[in-house]
Amino acid sequence: MDAAAAEDDDEPRSGKSPRAEGPYDVTEAPTGIAQLDLGALKVPAVEGVEVRVQADNDGKIQQIVLVSQESALQLGVFAAPRSEGIWDEVRAEIRKQLFNDGVAAEEVDGDYGSELRARVRTPDGLTDIRFVGVDGPRWLVRAVFQGPAAVDPSVAPPLLECLRKLVVDRGHEAMPVREPLPLHLPKEVAEAGAEPQADEDGAGEAGANGAAAAGRKPSPRPRRK
Template sequence: MIFSRKRASGGRQGRDERAAEVLAERAAEESAPARGPYDVSEAPDGVQRLDLGSLQIPAVADVEVRVQADPQGVIQQVVLVHGESALQLGVFAAPRSEGIWDEVREEIRQSLFKDGAAAQEAQGEYGPELHARVRTPDGLTDLRFVGVDGPRWMVRAVFQGAAATDPAVAGPLRECLDGLVVDRGQEAKPVREPLPLRLPREVTESAEEGVAGPVEA
């Protein structure tokens, strides 16, 4: 009888422990963001990404990553291209206490207005965003400005071309934004300062050797 009780107690204990584990797993899943951009502390594992320092860009089929960098490998601009659409990415330092996208969005709207382009605010899948049509050397171009506030950082994403107006066309570029990872680092930085972006070491070494090639994840 004693042995039987111990076995029964052990069984209950095992079930209780397993139930606790399941609840903990569910709590972790519920607390994790359903979509990115992710902070590096919350990023899902098992995803192939191009590491540019403060930004890690997921590999998505048929999306080309184009970067503009100085001779030291410091990146000035990151643009993802899919067909006739593009997505320009930037990441900036933000305060610990609050986001800055509301402020930045209004400044973008005023800047566009001064340049003769009207921008309309709309509620998008990432929250408030700006839609505008601007004149470029290639003609009129549609832009959609999206901002995502994270822990001490903000990602600014600008959809260009058809992806700015047609969600179906934006699919692969939106997948890149949803899977984006931000590595803010621990250093103190002025609010709105661009976070450092650098070419992967192997790309820099190839450039120094005079070997040109695309940047790939």
């Protein structure tokens, strides 16, 4: 399928049975989960997890990274066609790109099906990464675990809990396949230029300038000047 082709929106977004665990579509998500509303992604408030975002001056988010101890989880969400998932195709392209960069990637079975695991060299030394994809109703969540959690998810259970409680609000508009879904800081945060607090004690914070790129160890969260 042509990645640039737009999909239509003549039918309801969800026709699937409810998921046992997330990421959830907003139409099937359980109630009562404290969340940080970042637009297309509703990030759950989980104790021990810090939410770092990189946003432009208009509050449009470029990157979301969740940090727990020495591990991190980078999140992305993209438009997908109604008729089929795109993770198999995207995973193959990621593997090819890693190979072109001189990095060998191993395909393994994980909680969400086929995943990619690799070890990349960064300014901080060698870092393990794990690419996970979840196909939903007309969306794809791409999750990249970094650090110890990329090898053994049990060392950072709060990050896995975040992924399992993540909610996607796809919206109704037709979008080109693989187009990133819109992410933005909460309106009151963008207007105030402050760092948002998640909905409950122990939840992560979101600093508009803090980020950790895939393949890089998370760095301390910088403050706005």
